[in-house]
Amino acid sequence: MAGITPTLSVPEPRRFLSLPEENREALCAARTLAALALLFSVAGCRPSTPAIHTFSTIQMDTVVEVTLVDTDSTHARTLADEVFAIFARVEAEMSRYQESSTVSTLNARAGQAAWTPISPGLEAVLRESLRIAELSNGAFDPTLAEVNRLWSFDEGGRLPEPAALAAAVSHAGWRLLQVDSGRARLTRAGCGVDLGGIAKGYAVDAGADLLVSRGVSGAIVNAGGDMRLIGHRPDGGPWRIGVQHPRDPDGLLEVIRATDCAVVSSGDYERYFMVDGVRYHHIIDPHSGFPAMGCQGVTVVAERAMTADGLATAAFVLGPEAGLDLLRRAGARDALIVDAGGTVHRLAEATAAVSATKGGDKATP
Numbered sequence: 001m002a003g004i005t006p007t008l009s010v011p012e013p014r015r016f017l018s019l020p021e022e023n024r025e026a027l028c029a030a031r032t033l034a035a036l037a038l039l040f041s042v043a044g045c046r047p048s049t050p051a052i053h054t055f056s057t058i059q060m061d062t063v064v065e066v067t068l069v070d071t072d073s074t075h076a077r078t079l080a081d082e083v084f085a086i087f088a089r090v091e092a093e094m095s096r097y098q099e100s101s102t103v104s105t106l107n108a109r110a111g112q113a114a115w116t117p118i119s120p121g122l123e124a125v126l127r128e129s130l131r132i133a134e135l136s137n138g139a140f141d142p143t144l145a146e147v148n149r150l151w152s153f154d155e156g157g158r159l160p161e162p163a164a165l166a167a168a169v170s171h172a173g174w175r176l177l178q179v180d181s182g183r184a185r186l187t188r189a190g191c192g193v194d195l196g197g198i199a200k201g202y203a204v205d206a207g208a209d210l211l212v213s214r215g216v217s218g219a220i221v222n223a224g225g226d227m228r229l230i231g232h233r234p235d236g237g238p239w240r241i242g243v244q245h246p247r248d249p250d251g252l253l254e255v256i257r258a259t260d261c262a263v264v265s266s267g268d269y270e271r272y273f274m275v276d277g278v279r280y281h282h283i284i285d286p287h288s289g290f291p292a293m294g295c296q297g298v299t300v301v302a303e304r305a306m307t308a309d310g311l312a313t314a315a316f317v318l319g320p321e322a323g324l325d326l327l328r329r330a331g332a333r334d335a336l337i338v339d340a341g342g343t344v345h346r347l348a349e350a351t352a353a354v355s356a357t358k359g360g361d362k363a364t365p
């Protein structure tokens with residue numbers, strides 16, 4: 001089982017592995033995983049019996065894992081490679097680290113009048129980013145590229161120089177990002193788009209949608225704990241997702257049984273470094289430019305991974321109370337928030353409390 005990375009996770013070399021691990025006993029593992037898919041062995045299968053096949057690679061700086069229910073491992077591998085190809089395309093277009101990406105072009109033109117042409121996929125991600133930015137009152141901000149660059153979590157992390165951080169914060173702001181049909185621009189120099197909080201979810205949805213269109217009976221697409229669950233396990237049961245405790249690599253907060261939905265986690269244990277007992281991690285409060293301190297971890301269940309991804313990051317920044325309020329307003333199906341003190345807050349309970357104070361029906365347990 002994957003553990004919580006004890007120290008700052010250093011970016012792993014980019015590889016394209018496709019490792020079949022058929023009929024294995026328990027789990028999809030990822031380097032910084034907060035949610036684990038619990039798989040169970042299908043022993044003694046005949047060749048025509050559907051079984052679980054798992055393939056993984058490293059893309060978008062995380063472990064991408066595709067789990068498929070299929071009668072044929074070669075067919076399953078072909079499908080998994082199609083999903084990995086989608087991730088490669090999304091990364092090449094939306095990574096701020098790749099100079100040739102559309103996002104890098106957009107950022108290089110910040111402050112100029114010129115628009116940058118964008119694909120329908122990137123347009124969808126930018127529009128969803130702005131929707132969640134507005135809904136969360138700016139807690140989710142897709143324009144933190146310069147702030148994130150100063151923290152350098154992708155290279156091990158360091159405390160930014162205060163004046164540079166203050167300048168980067170003042171140059172950021174989601175209202176500076178304009179999205180039009182097929183094009184986008186940033187209206188202030190020094191502002192830059194960073195889609196690290198949402199693009200993985202988009203890629204997971206794109207991969208999952210492809211598998212649905214291919215008619216798979218069951219699958220999980222998992223990018224470092226951002227998952228879409230499709231259909232059922234070979235025995236017809238729902239998928240089981242173990243939500244990892246943010247401070248206990250061996251502990252599960254809960255096992256979610258679900259299908260045809262997204263389960264996405266954000267946490268302060270994914271990328272961080274410690275200075276004088278303070279944990280500096282990669283989820284930034286856009287108002288201060290410093291890591292948000294109200295939570296240890298957030299897990300959101302929603303229909304689409306892109307939405308769940310953005311919402312989990314936003315709720316983490318807002319903290320448990322405002323975070324649950326956001327998730328309720330956004331229509332999340334379920335959520336778990338572990339606050340800074342380790343107390344677990346549930347969306348279902350919060351919803352029940354609200355309906356009770358409004359005198360409405362009590363939510364069923």
Ligand code: AMP
Pocket residue numbers: 139140141142144148153194195196197198265266267270282283284285286309312313317
């Ligand atoms: P996630 O793991 O989905 O919560 O995303 C964290 C990543 O999103 C970081 O590594 C940054 O690239 C980016 N990010 C950090 N803070 C924010 C924020 N407040 N709003 C949007 N993206 C952020």
Ligand code: MG
Pocket residue numbers: 196197198266308309310311312313
């Ligand atoms: Mg996110």
